[in-house]
Amino acid sequence: MTEQFDDSDILIRTSKLTKLFLASKFGILDRLTGVKPLYVRAVDGVNINIKRRSTVVLVGESGSGKTTMGRLLVTIEKPTSGEIFYGDLPLSKNFKAVREQVQIVYQNPFESLDPRMDISAIVEEPLLGKKISKEERKERVKQSLESVGLDYSYVYFRKAKDLSGGQRQRVALARAIISNPKFIVLDEPTSALDASIQSQVLNLLVDIKEKFGYTYLVITHNMMVTKYIADEVYVMYAGKIIETGSVDIIMKSPKHPYTQLLLKSIPSLENRKLEPMVGEPPSLINPPSGCRFNPRCPYAFDRCRMEEPELKEVESGHWVACHLY
Amino acid sequence: MNISNIFKKALGSRKDVDTFSKKLPENLSLWYYVLHDVQALTGLIIIALFIIWSIVEGSLQIVGDYLRNPALGWMLLPHNPLAPPNYALSLKPPSMAFIFGTNLEGEDIFSRILYAAPKDAMAAFVVVGIAILVGGLLGTVAGYFGGWLDEALMRITDAFLAIPGLILAIALSILIGPGFYSVLVALTIVWWPIYARLFRGQTLTLKYRGFVEVSKLFGANHLKIIFKHVFPNAIDPIVAYAALDFGTVILTYSTLAFLGIGIQPPYPEWGSMASNGLSFFPGVWWYTLFPSVTILLIVISFILLGDKLQDIISGRLTY
Amino acid sequence: MQQLEIRDLVVHYKVPIGTIKTLFDLQLDIEKGDSIGIVGESGSGKSTLGLSIVGLLPPNARVKGHIVFEGKDLLKMQPGKMNGIRGTGIFMIMQDPFNSLNPVKKIKDQLIEALQVRYSRNGEKAQKGKLYDEVLKRLRDVKLPDPEAIMDRYPHQLSGGQIQRVVIAMGLLLEPDILIADEPTSALDVSVQAQIIALIKELQDRYRMSLLFITHDLSIAYAVSEKLLILYGGRILEFGKTEDVINNPAHPYTEGLLKSFPRGNYKDGKLYTLSGMPPLFTSMPDGCVFNPRCPYAFDRCYKEEPELYNYMDKKVRCFLKHD
Numbered sequence: 001m002t003e004q005f006d007d008s009d010i011l012i013r014t015s016k017l018t019k020l021f022l023a024s025k026f027g028i029l030d031r032l033t034g035v036k037p038l039y040v041r042a043v044d045g046v047n048i049n050i051k052r053r054s055t056v057v058l059v060g061e062s063g064s065g066k067t068t069m070g071r072l073l074v075t076i077e078k079p080t081s082g083e084i085f086y087g088d089l090p091l092s093k094n095f096k097a098v099r100e101q102v103q104i105v106y107q108n109p110f111e112s113l114d115p116r117m118d119i120s121a122i123v124e125e126p127l128l129g130k131k132i133s134k135e136e137r138k139e140r141v142k143q144s145l146e147s148v149g150l151d152y153s154y155v156y157f158r159k160a161k162d163l164s165g166g167q168r169q170r171v172a173l174a175r176a177i178i179s180n181p182k183f184i185v186l187d188e189p190t191s192a193l194d195a196s197i198q199s200q201v202l203n204l205l206v207d208i209k210e211k212f213g214y215t216y217l218v219i220t221h222n223m224m225v226t227k228y229i230a231d232e233v234y235v236m237y238a239g240k241i242i243e244t245g246s247v248d249i250i251m252k253s254p255k256h257p258y259t260q261l262l263l264k265s266i267p268s269l270e271n272r273k274l275e276p277m278v279g280e281p282p283s284l285i286n287p288p289s290g291c292r293f294n295p296r297c298p299y300a301f302d303r304c305r306m307e308e309p310e311l312k313e314v315e316s317g318h319w320v321a322c323h324l325y
Numbered sequence: 326m327n328i329s330n331i332f333k334k335a336l337g338s339r340k341d342v343d344t345f346s347k348k349l350p351e352n353l354s355l356w357y358y359v360l361h362d363v364q365a366l367t368g369l370i371i372i373a374l375f376i377i378w379s380i381v382e383g384s385l386q387i388v389g390d391y392l393r394n395p396a397l398g399w400m401l402l403p404h405n406p407l408a409p410p411n412y413a414l415s416l417k418p419p420s421m422a423f424i425f426g427t428n429l430e431g432e433d434i435f436s437r438i439l440y441a442a443p444k445d446a447m448a449a450f451v452v453v454g455i456a457i458l459v460g461g462l463l464g465t466v467a468g469y470f471g472g473w474l475d476e477a478l479m480r481i482t483d484a485f486l487a488i489p490g491l492i493l494a495i496a497l498s499i500l501i502g503p504g505f506y507s508v509l510v511a512l513t514i515v516w517w518p519i520y521a522r523l524f525r526g527q528t529l530t531l532k533y534r535g536f537v538e539v540s541k542l543f544g545a546n547h548l549k550i551i552f553k554h555v556f557p558n559a560i561d562p563i564v565a566y567a568a569l570d571f572g573t574v575i576l577t578y579s580t581l582a583f584l585g586i587g588i589q590p591p592y593p594e595w596g597s598m599a600s601n602g603l604s605f606f607p608g609v610w611w612y613t614l615f616p617s618v619t620i621l622l623i624v625i626s627f628i629l630l631g632d633k634l635q636d637i638i639s640g641r642l643t644y
Numbered sequence: 645m646q647q648l649e650i651r652d653l654v655v656h657y658k659v660p661i662g663t664i665k666t667l668f669d670l671q672l673d674i675e676k677g678d679s680i681g682i683v684g685e686s687g688s689g690k691s692t693l694g695l696s697i698v699g700l701l702p703p704n705a706r707v708k709g710h711i712v713f714e715g716k717d718l719l720k721m722q723p724g725k726m727n728g729i730r731g732t733g734i735f736m737i738m739q740d741p742f743n744s745l746n747p748v749k750k751i752k753d754q755l756i757e758a759l760q761v762r763y764s765r766n767g768e769k770a771q772k773g774k775l776y777d778e779v780l781k782r783l784r785d786v787k788l789p790d791p792e793a794i795m796d797r798y799p800h801q802l803s804g805g806q807i808q809r810v811v812i813a814m815g816l817l818l819e820p821d822i823l824i825a826d827e828p829t830s831a832l833d834v835s836v837q838a839q840i841i842a843l844i845k846e847l848q849d850r851y852r853m854s855l856l857f858i859t860h861d862l863s864i865a866y867a868v869s870e871k872l873l874i875l876y877g878g879r880i881l882e883f884g885k886t887e888d889v890i891n892n893p894a895h896p897y898t899e900g901l902l903k904s905f906p907r908g909n910y911k912d913g914k915l916y917t918l919s920g921m922p923p924l925f926t927s928m929p930d931g932c933v934f935n936p937r938c939p940y941a942f943d944r945c946y947k948e949e950p951e952l953y954n955y956m957d958k959k960v961r962c963f964l965k966h967d
């Protein structure tokens with residue numbers, strides 16, 4: 001385990017993190033004939049800071065690059081350019097150590113649990129490559145399942161399909177925490193769950209975080225969940241971060257026109273009058289010039305069409321990428 | 326609240342809805358559904374009988390060959406299926422002594438059908454088995470790694486897919502000489518590409534499933550992921566397909582025999598028996614009918630079982 | 645005016661090992677122009693309710709009771725007659741929208757056909773060109789990018805979200821008397837969701853269409869509907885004006901559910917939770933279906949199942965809440 005991973009106040013920092021995907025298959029023939037490949041700019045020059053033991057929430061429309069961002073941070077996806085720093089060390093310098101410290105929990109717990117395996121085998125999987133005795137593994141599986149509120153003797157021999165949605169999500173969580181990670185990405189952790197189960201899982205997430213000192217990146221489009229679980233919020237639009245600040249600031253006084261519209265267009269029990277957003281999300285292959293939001297923005301003026309706004313600190317701890325400020 | 330209610334509450338009192346004759350088992354397996362479905366069960370029973378018989382009879386034939394005592398091969402049969410022609414018994418209708426009647430050479434059709442069974446079973450299992458192994462390996466590797474490896478493997482598969490099976494079988498029987506094994510080789514060569522495609526398709530969806538991706542985070546290597554997560558999950562729908570496919574192999578094998586390719590006289594084969602009998606139809610109806618019905622019965626049994634398995638696996642029956 | 649009356653509806657599904665009693669004692673009146681949100685957790689019987697109204701239950705379903713539409717009991721009707729009602733009388737946007745489209749016909753032809761059904765019902769005639777334009781306009785309304793191209797495609801060439809929008813467009817083109825929408829926005833993005841909801845509401849207002857909006861998400865139902873029906877374990881537990889149900893929930897389930905929604909930050913304290921899990925149809929509790937999770941349950945709740953009582957302008961299935 002690296003010292004650096006433990007020391008500083010910022011656990012994870014990215015610098016101009018960028019991930020491009022090929023927009024279509026690019027075969028040998030294309031290469032030979034000199035066709036230029038087209039890229040989807042899924043994550044485009046993103047800088048974020050994640051404080052140790054904090055929860056950062058990433059919000060935005062689908063296709064804005066949130067999942068890709070999460071997958072980059074847990075090293076499943078390789079950056080096209082830019083760097084991720086864990087502690088002070090760049091990822092390229094301590095890839096192996098980082099991999100052991102990060103975990104991801106997907107939206108759909110059925111997708112992420114192998115349907116053919118017993119729950120105990122699923123939860124045990126992260127320990128298999130390590131030199132840990134069978135007894136200890138069993139003990140840790142038991143502890144881990146119990147930490148997420150599952151009865152070991154009830155679940156250990158079952159298969160994922162025999163459990164309810166909430167229980168499956170707990171199993172995914174038990175597997176994520178068994179190897180004592182520092183950082184966990186939760187990609188829409190409650191959106192597949194029934195309403196009466198959602199609060200159980202949210203409580204659990206907060207509980208284990210406080211108990212074990214995890215740092216979370218939560219991806220969600222549910223504003224009530226964001227408000228509940230977040231310390232910091234990052235708003236993502238078309239591969240870019242367009243606004244960030246503490247949860248209070250973003251929920252109560254959002255400044256970016258997109259954030260304002262997004263909050264009004266998402267149903268919640270505190271928002272009966274929905275105001276739908278106009279227009280479509282932009283193409284990520286050929287994003288609009290200037291500010292990426294300008295074609296949909298009610299306040300757009302000439303400068304917005306020409307010059308791309310940078311993230312600026314408009315008040316203490318509140319950063320906005322918009323020419324209005 | 327009284328004690329019993331507290332107790333009930335804690336347990337979440339269970340009242341089985343009255344029409345439930347029995348409680349749902351906790352874990353409904355594939356076999357549960359098969360065993361509770363008349364058609365699938367019928368198919369399964371016939372297939373089981375066919376396989377058990379094939380193993381017993383097949384072993385006797387092999388041991389008989391080994392000990393140079395072919396009579397062992399018809400030890401359990403009512404008559405010698407390979408007896409020299411005895412035209413006195415030629416074309417006898419079904420009777421107590423010959424329940425399926427006799428053929429032109431005066432041999433017992435029932436004994437000949439039973440004697441031929443192991444070869445059909447072997448053809449089905451060898452062809453489908455090798456197809457699953459070869460196709461499974463190539464398809465999974467192609468789908469999992471993608472890129473140029475995928476391109477190359479799939480082009481090879483396509484090339485094999487383009488070979489017409491019948492013509493290959495004829496060519497091989499000219500080349501290696503007609504016989505059981507040339508048919509087996511021909512069928513195997515044309516059979517595996519379908520499985521390569523099936524496995525590749527399965528792998529392509531599986532490799533993006535969360536549990537495969539997450540496994541990489543745990544430091545599992547590709548080989549481990551393929552054998553632990555991809556292959557076992559790909560196999561289910563393919564087993565269902567294979568169950569149907571056993572029938573198809575037997576049908577193809579019999580068709581080839583019907584056309585005179587494959588096992589040669591005096592050894593019996595269902596397809597060639599049906600074919601020989603056809604010229605006597607309908608006057609000597611039993612000659613072609615019983616071998617044909619046998620083929621049909623086995624093929625239909627595989628279809629019944631395979632169809633049910635597919636229903637279950639595609640989730641249509643899993644509430 | 646009473647447009648649809650559901651009385652004593654019971655739906656069972658026959659499965660190899662027995663019978664799953666999905667809906668029980670379901671009573672519902674729909675007035676013209678109503679918009680009713682039907683909310684329940686997965687497996688509570690929402691889709692089953694929608695499918696029984698349009699008469700499209702799967703073959704293993706058994707139905708009892710009455711569903712009266714314009715004076716006719718749909719459950720007693722010949723299967724052929726029901727086709728005349730489906731579409732222009734009652735239309736359902738299915739949860740799995742792929743099944744609502746014909747796989748071998750272009751989107752264009754299917755939507756124009758739907759539009760012709762509406763014109764012929766109203767005794768009007770229209771040229772092909774006009775029909776085409778109207779269809780195109782609706783496809784734009786549901787925010788399908790590049791609608792001209794989509795018109796020429798076949799269903800399998802579209803993504804799930806696109807299909808869902810095509811079927812929503814079809815429902816809107818038909819302008820049925822009653823539109824049943826089963827989770828119509830669950831495959832769509834949050835921002836598109838608000839657009840679709842706005843569109844459905846606008847059309848509902850304009851044509852005085854009645855709307856049954858099925859969703860598992862209480863906040864969407866809150867945004868869409870004037871009345872709210874809470875379904876749990878195949879029973880209606882509460883039914884009333886949406887504002888009223890959300891602000892003054894009467895049934896302990898509704899109350900607990902609303903209390904468990906997060907409103908503040910985790911630093912302000914833990915969320916209230918409903919213990920336990922929704923019931924399984926294979927092992928329903930005796931008495932009230934909610935009793936294993938109910939904080940107020942008493943003796944009677946374990947012995948007897950409460951009826952749907954009238955309680956302060958609402959209907960509530962709870963012994964503690966009746967006038």
Ligand SMILES: Nc1ncnc2c1ncn2[C@@H]1O[C@H](COP(=O)(O)OP(=O)(O)O)[C@@H](O)[C@H]1O
Pocket residue numbers: 021022040041042060061062063064065066067068069284
């Ligand atoms: N493996 C991939 N190959 C090609 N494009 C991808 C891949 N993963 C994501 N994308 C594209 O990147 C963009 C961002 O996707 P994603 O990160 O999933 O967004 P979100 O999670 O915000 O919905 C989308 O346009 C998506 O189509």
Ligand SMILES: Nc1ncnc2c1ncn2[C@@H]1O[C@H](COP(=O)(O)OP(=O)(O)O)[C@@H](O)[C@H]1O
Pocket residue numbers: 644657658659664666684685686687688689690691692693702704925
């Ligand atoms: N065709 C069917 N056969 C047997 N059971 C079914 C069938 N369709 C639905 N069910 C069962 O009926 C119950 C209610 O299903 P459904 O109406 O689809 O619920 P919802 O739409 O609220 O999720 C579930 O338990 C489901 O498993």
Ligand SMILES: [Mg+2]
Pocket residue numbers: 062063066067068
């Ligand atoms: Mg995502």
Ligand SMILES: [Mg+2]
Pocket residue numbers: 690691692739826
């Ligand atoms: Mg449903």
